[in-house]
Amino acid sequence: MLRVDGLSAWYGEAQALREVSMRVDEGEIVTLVGRNGAGKTTLLRCLMGLHGTYGRTMGTISVSGVDVTGLPPHARARRGLGYVPDDRGIYATLSVEENLMLAPVVKSGGGPEPWPLERVYETFPHLRERRRSPGTTLSGGEQQMLVLARVLRTGARLLLCDEPTEGLSPLFVQRIGEILREVREAGTTVLLVEQNVHFAASVADRHYLLAEGRIVESLDRDQVREREHQLLEYLGI
Amino acid sequence: MLQQAFNGLVGGSFYALLALGLAVIFGMLGVVNLAHGAFYMLGAFGAFIALDAFGLNFWVALVLVPLLLGVAGAVLERLFVRRLTPLDPLYNFLFTFGLALILQDLVRREYGVNSQPYPRPPELAGTVDLGLFTYPAYQVFVLAVSALMCVAVWVVLTRTRVGMIVRAATERPELTRALGIDVGRWVTPVFGFGIALAAFAGVLAAPMRAVNPLMGADLIITVFAVVVIGGLGSVFGSVAAGFAVGLVSALGNLYVPALSQITVFILMAAVLLWRPAGLFGREEAYR
Ligand SMILES: Nc1ncnc2c1ncn2[C@@H]1O[C@H](COP(=O)(O)OP(=O)(O)OP(=O)(O)O)[C@@H](O)[C@H]1O
Ligand SMILES: [Mg+2]
Numbered sequence: 163m164l165r166v167d168g169l170s171a172w173y174g175e176a177q178a179l180r181e182v183s184m185r186v187d188e189g190e191i192v193t194l195v196g197r198n199g200a201g202k203t204t205l206l207r208c209l210m211g212l213h214g215t216y217g218r219t220m221g222t223i224s225v226s227g228v229d230v231t232g233l234p235p236h237a238r239a240r241r242g243l244g245y246v247p248d249d250r251g252i253y254a255t256l257s258v259e260e261n262l263m264l265a266p267v268v269k270s271g272g273g274p275e276p277w278p279l280e281r282v283y284e285t286f287p288h289l290r291e292r293r294r295s296p297g298t299t300l301s302g303g304e305q306q307m308l309v310l311a312r313v314l315r316t317g318a319r320l321l322l323c324d325e326p327t328e329g330l331s332p333l334f335v336q337r338i339g340e341i342l343r344e345v346r347e348a349g350t351t352v353l354l355v356e357q358n359v360h361f362a363a364s365v366a367d368r369h370y371l372l373a374e375g376r377i378v379e380s381l382d383r384d385q386v387r388e389r390e391h392q393l394l395e396y397l398g399i
Numbered sequence: 400m401l402q403q404a405f406n407g408l409v410g411g412s413f414y415a416l417l418a419l420g421l422a423v424i425f426g427m428l429g430v431v432n433l434a435h436g437a438f439y440m441l442g443a444f445g446a447f448i449a450l451d452a453f454g455l456n457f458w459v460a461l462v463l464v465p466l467l468l469g470v471a472g473a474v475l476e477r478l479f480v481r482r483l484t485p486l487d488p489l490y491n492f493l494f495t496f497g498l499a500l501i502l503q504d505l506v507r508r509e510y511g512v513n514s515q516p517y518p519r520p521p522e523l524a525g526t527v528d529l530g531l532f533t534y535p536a537y538q539v540f541v542l543a544v545s546a547l548m549c550v551a552v553w554v555v556l557t558r559t560r561v562g563m564i565v566r567a568a569t570e571r572p573e574l575t576r577a578l579g580i581d582v583g584r585w586v587t588p589v590f591g592f593g594i595a596l597a598a599f600a601g602v603l604a605a606p607m608r609a610v611n612p613l614m615g616a617d618l619i620i621t622v623f624a625v626v627v628i629g630g631l632g633s634v635f636g637s638v639a640a641g642f643a644v645g646l647v648s649a650l651g652n653l654y655v656p657a658l659s660q661i662t663v664f665i666l667m668a669a670v671l672l673w674r675p676a677g678l679f680g681r682e683e684a685y686r
Pocket of ligand 1: 216
């Protein structure tokens with residue numbers, strides 16, 4: 163599904179990613195864990211084609227066997243990448259419903275079914291109640307639901323989620339876990355940046371550990387369970 | 400007094416139309432278009448040339464001139480502005496400023512500095528009885544058509560998919576791209592549209608303002624103050640501030656004529672002290 167080869171990225175002279183190579187197979191949930199500043203957000207932004215405004219990149223990225231390295235962000239989105247940014251990215255000048263409808267549905271079939279608006283509202287009734295209000299008037303948890311719903315509505319094949327559980331109450335964290343498992347069943351692939359190791363271990367099939375811009379380890383679910391304490395210590399939580 | 404207020408609103412129409420174009424362009428491109436006044440001037444000259452050289456009347460000019468200049472604006476965006484936007488904003492600042500000077504001087508070389516006469520359209524030559532006073536029909540028309548234009552733009556921005564995309568791209572251009580929207584494709588028509596609005600205001604101005612190469616430069620300073628008062632990039636704010644500034648300066652003119660030239664700037668200073676982001680501006684900086 164996703165294949166990254168020798169990806170490096172710089173902010174001016176400072177190198178933030180060092181020859182990262184990784185892959186995510188179809189239907190997998192893979193997390194990317196690492197300390198603050200390890201380069202997780204940078205990696206997702208590179209995958210989305212958003213690093214260009216900050217500095218240079220090198221290496222190749224391919225999605226479903228197609229090299230997307232040279233493609234602009236909107237073309238990547240149209241090929242099925244669904245981006246959930248770390249700051250959520252709700253538009254204050256758009257209503258809840260407009261926030262949902264802004265992103266166009268992914269073209270060419272083969273992927274998971276796009277969620278019709280009706281299904282979004284059935285799954286998240288609160289969004290229906292607030293559909294005419296500005297997106298940013300929702301609570302933090304509801305905003306995160308909105309952002310997830312936004313990419314599901316497009317029928318994105320590979321979700322790139324940057325710390326979706328950050329700052330949320332356990333109830334919402336649990337809800338996000340349910341949604342991720344549900345969309346995986348429907349054929350969606352997920353690359354999840356996560357500091358919450360416990361949550362990561364509960365949803366993901368595999369994990370990459372990123373440190374100072376390098377992938378230092380690749381772990382499966384059981385390894386993470388065994389080493390949860392060690393990982394937590396390493397992450398400084 | 401009422402009549403003066405009405406004068407103010409008519410004057411404010413021009414501010415509102417120009418500020419609206421500036422705001423849309425700034426919002427979508429992050430470019431402060433210093434050539435905006437020059438396109439207003441070209442609009443007025445376009446009307447003059449259309450009549451003088453081609454015998455095309457006001458009504459034809461009102462449609463044709465903004466259309467042509469809008470296309471010219473779109474071409475300009477494609478050829479120059481687009482290349483400069485990734486660089487320091489100063490480049491587009493200098494580019495549009497230089498362009499304004501070039502356009503002004505080209506017109507001046509051809510037509511000199513004297514004002515060119517432009518007749519009112521005969522259909523609007525008379526006066527209208529507004530109950531409390533009578534008023535030139537043309538001025539009433541200007542006010543009505545400008546207000547209508549502003550409302551139309553508002554409706555497009557708030558009620559259509561195009562408007563939604565423009566708002567989204569104004570707020571978070573990068574994110575909007577990441578969500579699958581080719582923002583770059585919308586930038587050119589938006590720039591052209593902003594220029595067309597300036598040209599539209601220019602054609603409207605031709606029958607009631609002196610048509611000369613400097614008419615845009617004189618007006619645009621005030622329009623920048625209007626945009627700042629309304630809140631940079633705020634579409635609603637710039638329109639409201641346009642009419643408000645017209646009103647305030649007309650009334651200021653009536654009560655304290657000595658200050659007539661600077662009422663706008665006093666207003667701007669007061670608003671900025673009170674709300675640094677302008678009346679309808681958002682506090683955070685644009686990304
Ligand atoms: N805009 C920027 N300009 C310069 N350096 C940056 C910028 N953004 C990030 N960096 C640097 O790049 C490195 C990686 O940052 P990144 O945001 O990708 O880390 P992260 O793993 O997402 O961290 P966090 O857990 O805090 O979100 C850090 O050293 C950071 O200081
Ligand atoms: Mg981050």
